[in-house]
Amino acid sequence: MxxxxxxxxxxxxxxxxxxxxxxxxxxxxxxxxxxxxxxxxxxxxxxxxxxxxxxxxxxxxxxxxxxxxxxxxxxxxxxxxxxxxxxxxxxxxxxxxxxxxxxxxPYLPDVARLERLVLEARNAADAEPLSQQGFAQIAERAGAEGLGGLRFAPHPATRALASAYPIVSIHARALLGGEGELRGAETALVTRPQDEASIIAAPTGTDLALGCFAQGGDLTQAAEQVAEAGGDFSLALSTLIQNGAIRG
Amino acid sequence: MPAQQIFDSPADAPQRAGVGFKPQHFHAAMEAPGGVAWFEVHAENYMGAGGAPHRMLAALRERFPLSIHGVGLSIGAEKGLDPDHLARLKSVVEQYGPSLFSEHLAWSSHDVGYLNDLLPLPYSTETLQRVCAHIDLVQQTVGRQMLLENPSSYLRFEHSTLRETDFLKEVAQRTGCGLLLDVNNVFVSATNLQMSAEAYIDAFPLEAVGEIHLGGHATDADDDGAPLLIDAHDREVADPVWALYQYVIDRIGPKPTLIEWDNDVPDWPILAAEAERANEVLIAAETSEAGRGRAA
Structure with missing residues (x-):
């Protein structure tokens, strides 16, 4: 009809x-x-x-x-x-x-963006995250020369948002309360290590490293992008792995 | 994608009470199901790729028969069925192997989008043809019989030419679908449209009923101050609805019966107690059938 x-x-x-x-x-x-x-x-x-x-x-x-x-x-x-x-x-x-x-x-749209990412994470596909041990093994096999060419995929539930506002703190304060002035920019990392999505404030450039991995970039390329943004790549990478943000 | 769950072929739904599943009840329901023999879920809540919803439903499915109840297919839509949504529905049914599978005599989507409500249809030869064609497509695609639920009505159309009961009878005959008789909806519609609820049941094609719904309703007033009942699913089943349920069960014997409580959801024991009340009616009917030698 x-x-x-x-x-x-x-x-x-x-x-x-x-x-x-x-x-x-x-x-x-x-x-x-x-x-x-x-x-x-x-x-x-x-x-x-x-x-x-x-x-x-x-x-x-x-x-x-x-x-x-x-x-x-x-x-x-x-x-x-x-x-x-x-x-x-x-x-x-x-x-x-x-x-x-x-x-x-002015930070309200970014709070909404962050909540949208939580919603996506909650319903994203299941997959095993890469453990710290797993990463160490892969890195060892690759050796010093091979390390930069390694490629990793974000876990399907991983999301990140770089905000000009202290977005993770604002979000937590809105839901859990708290006092004191909030300042500075924050990068939110959303992961789903168990069933529930979790949000942390991640090092500068963590979103860029994830974006680079998602595009198929290797560690060297990701490190360059994070460095250009003034971030510390090894800190970003260890944060991603510790939080189960990389696919195993 | 979540690991594909492989289940045995679905058992027949027990002729006992089930409840609409709420994630906040998961642990209580697994630990102390009481008389709750099966669970119904809204198909659309399990159309995400993975995560907690699927994990919970898979765990539930290992212990209980399930009913997959679609709320978004828009079977009465003038614009036709959404093939993507139908494919998703098929996928959820295949993944979880429910004992019961149902949708609504209503529409909910138009060109601007999905309206998240069960909207009414006039009953005419034209809408009858459309609904039958859509149900044929659903049953062919999903590969099994579906149950069609009677709606709650709040208003009258100018151009309805068929009674709802005749419309449903024709649909069941032409498509081979079963019917989900929502007894609260009958009471709500009968009050709102000033008909007799018992007369509606008497005219209903009861032989096609595969499942019953019971739920709570709210009371408002219409344009002339007459009572207008709202199918709110936000409280206990009302006493006159229990009486109408007894009237139905007296005629057709025990059927899988769902307690729907979707808003202001109570703690698990209160919901389980509603299910027990339905079980009392079902067990009494079974006993009386056995006494008359009609039981298998």
Whole structure:
């Protein structure tokens, strides 16, 4: 069956669900505004709740009332692109960047980006991480000359984000509380060593090393990229391995 | 991808109570299932590549029969079924070998996206043809029979020409699908559309029922101040719904019965106690069947 069939009403129904000012669709018998509103409420509330579940730190930073108002606008303009609600909320960080009422919290989009990475990590494919021992064996086999040419793949659940803000500290503070001034830039490393995703503040350039590995680059290339950014490659690499961020 | 789980061919779902699985209940449910004999999960929650959801479901599947309940296929959609989503559904069913597999008489997707709610259909020859064609495709693709669930209704369409019960009867006859009778949905729809819930059950093609749902509902008011029940799944099953359930079981005998509690989810013992209440009805029905010599 195609949309041009005679009784097609779902386009009008959908538009009326997403527009709080629209009248109930013409396909339903008249005098049922409040009845139609049940569906509209179900759609909007369930999507706002899904967004709140995906972005708990953003919600904690702006408060529930502000979050619900912002989320209500987002979900109407960005309904899910698929029925996989476990991934809903893509684009929220970019949307927040353009959301004027949140402009006084310039780090908010990065908090949202970090929470998005946690969501991706949680549902990413399973794989054995490379252990420290495993890395040591590979390095020994390669020898001093071969070391720079080694290639590693990130674990499927590994994500990283370099922020101009102390993003890991802000995120932890939003969810767990704490006091004192936060400053500086932080690079977040998200891994899933067991079932739960974990976030740590990683050395500068850790995201670049991961990105280089993901592109098929070797240790020498990764080291160059990290050094260019002013980072310490051996520190970044040992952080990745200690946290199970590399695929075994 | 997670390691492919290989299971024996699915056992028939027991004619006992099951509950909708919530990750926060995992440990309690594994340690003290009580009378809970099986679990139902929403297929879409297990369409990620890996991680904790799959690990939990695999562990659950080793000990209990499962029901895979899709909520996102949009069987009533004018735009047609999403082949990618159908492929994902097939994959989840193949991976976990559920005893029961079901979806809804509703639509939830349109061109702008997925609306995360079970939206209503008018019942006409046109929508009947569409729903049957979609169910044919689902059953061919997944390679097994599906159960179709009756919706909760909040409003009337101008152009419905068939009763819901007649519509479902036709769908079951034409496609060979089974039906999932949600008794709370019947009570909610009957109240909202001012019909008799018992008359609905009397007109329902009960011979096709393979599973029953029970859940809690909230109470609101419509445009004229009349009661408007909302299928909220956020509390205990209401007493009149238990009475209607008894009415159903008296007619068809014991069937696998699910307690749905998806919002304001209680601690495990409260959910398990709801399942026990359903078990009491099921066991009494089994005993009375045996007494009449109808049991196998």
């Amino acid at each position: 195609q949309p041009e069939e005679e009784g097609a009403y779902q386009a009008e129904f959908t538009a009326a669900l997403l527009d709080p000012n629209a009248q109930a669709p013409s396909a339903i018998a008249s005098g049922q505004e409040r009845r139609f509103a049940v569906y509209r409420n179900n759609v909007i509330v369930s999507l706002v709740e899904a967004l709140a579940a995906a972005y708990p730190a953003v919600q904690a930073l702006v408060g529930e009332a502000f979050f619900n108002a912002a989320a209500g606008l987002f979900v109407r303009s960005h309904p899910p692109s698929s029925p996989l609600m476990i991934y809903y909320g893509e684009g929220f960080a970019e949307w927040l960047e353009r959301f004027e009422p949140a402009a006084n919290l």
